[in-house]
Amino acid sequence: MKIRVLVSYKESVLDPQGQTVRNSLHTLGYDFIQNVRQGKVFELDIDDLPREKMELLITEIAGKVLANPIIERFEWEILEKSGERHP
Amino acid sequence: MKCGVVVFPGSNCDFDTYHVLRDVYGQDTVFLWHKDHSLQNCDIVVLPGGFSYGDYLRSGAIARFSPLMQELQEFADRGGMVLGICNGFQVLLELGLLPGAMLRNKNLKFLCRHVHLRVENTSTPFTGRSERGRILRIPIAHFDGNYYSDPQTLDELKKHNRIVFRYCRADGNIDEESNVNGSMESIAGLINSGGNVMGMMPHPERASEAILGSEDGHVIFDSVFHYLKSGSPNKKTS
Numbered sequence: 310m311k312i313r314v315l316v317s318y319k320e321s322v323l324d325p326q327g328q329t330v331r332n333s334l335h336t337l338g339y340d341f342i343q344n345v346r347q348g349k350v351f352e353l354d355i356d357d358l359p360r361e362k363m364e365l366l367i368t369e370i371a372g373k374v375l376a377n378p379i380i381e382r383f384e385w386e387i388l389e390k391s392g393e394r395h396p
Numbered sequence: 397m398k399c400g401v402v403v404f405p406g407s408n409c410d411f412d413t414y415h416v417l418r419d420v421y422g423q424d425t426v427f428l429w430h431k432d433h434s435l436q437n438c439d440i441v442v443l444p445g446g447f448s449y450g451d452y453l454r455s456g457a458i459a460r461f462s463p464l465m466q467e468l469q470e471f472a473d474r475g476g477m478v479l480g481i482c483n484g485f486q487v488l489l490e491l492g493l494l495p496g497a498m499l500r501n502k503n504l505k506f507l508c509r510h511v512h513l514r515v516e517n518t519s520t521p522f523t524g525r526s527e528r529g530r531i532l533r534i535p536i537a538h539f540d541g542n543y544y545s546d547p548q549t550l551d552e553l554k555k556h557n558r559i560v561f562r563y564c565r566a567d568g569n570i571d572e573e574s575n576v577n578g579s580m581e582s583i584a585g586l587i588n589s590g591g592n593v594m595g596m597m598p599h600p601e602r603a604s605e606a607i608l609g610s611e612d613g614h615v616i617f618d619s620v621f622h623y624l625k626s627g628s629p630n631k632k633t634s
């Protein structure tokens with residue numbers, strides 16, 4: 310099974326990197342961009358687990374290791390279930 | 397006194413810190429490998445600067461899970477003295493021994509230069525030999541030193557006088573320019589509620605010998621050794 314975890318700064322936290330990206334987009338003429346928030350993506354290949362247990366563990370890992378809850382928030386999604394992979 | 401300097405893969409101020417503790421202050425000093433499980437009866441443990449684990453994930457985030465950190469946590473809980481410098485401060489934040497987190501510097505630049513610090517609290521074991529409001533000139537060298545915490549935590553820190561150092565101008569005044577990295581409240585150093593764990597972004601070990609341009613780091617190390625000998629932070633003899 311493949312899980313994707315997205316980590317980004319909380320709304321209350323300034324993201325100077327995102328702001329810099331937005332500013333350069335404006336410099337290039339893409340004025341319609343209002344705001345940019347930069348984050349991180351983790352793709353986890355995991356063993357098959359019962360759904361409930363998997364949800365519990367992924368949430369635990371994301372909150373304990375992948376994100377720092379003081380400054381960051383996270384969300385995750387299932388990218389691909391076992392057996393769905395195509396060669 | 398026995399001093400321990402923790403070594404993580406990617407630590408790069410470990411030898412500087414070891415040298416200063418041993419050769420400048422004449423203390424019995426040992427390196428503590430992060431994979432070991434013993435603090436070797438040290439009286440104070442220093443987490444040095446550097447880039448533990450290449451700053452992967454977040455600064456200090458991986459080092460926090462090193463085996464030795466379990467012992468460090470217990471040592472700190474028992475009142476053991478812990479000093480985190482730069483990356484060591486970041487590790488202490490990730491460990492939860494100090495509150496808050498570090499963001500990238502406000503100007504997105506790695507800052508490596510001397511800054512001025514104002515000593516805000518002189519009743520800690522790390523600053524007992526200083527006068528209140530004394531200005532120290534000590535170098536910083538970091539990318540992620542922009543201190544952040546939620547407003548309640550910040551109020552707690554202020555209320556209990558746990559902000560030990562603030563970035564300031566040479567005359568001691570604080571403004572946006574003197575707050576080099578954008579830290580909340582210009583925080584450069586913090587202490588825990590027990591008063592035995594301190595983290596600071598500036599490097600006192602790089603300001604302990606005149607040949608390096610400043611000896612203001614003595615304030616911190618002298619305070620520590622005074623405290624360990626006398627059991628009390630303050631009370632100067634001269």
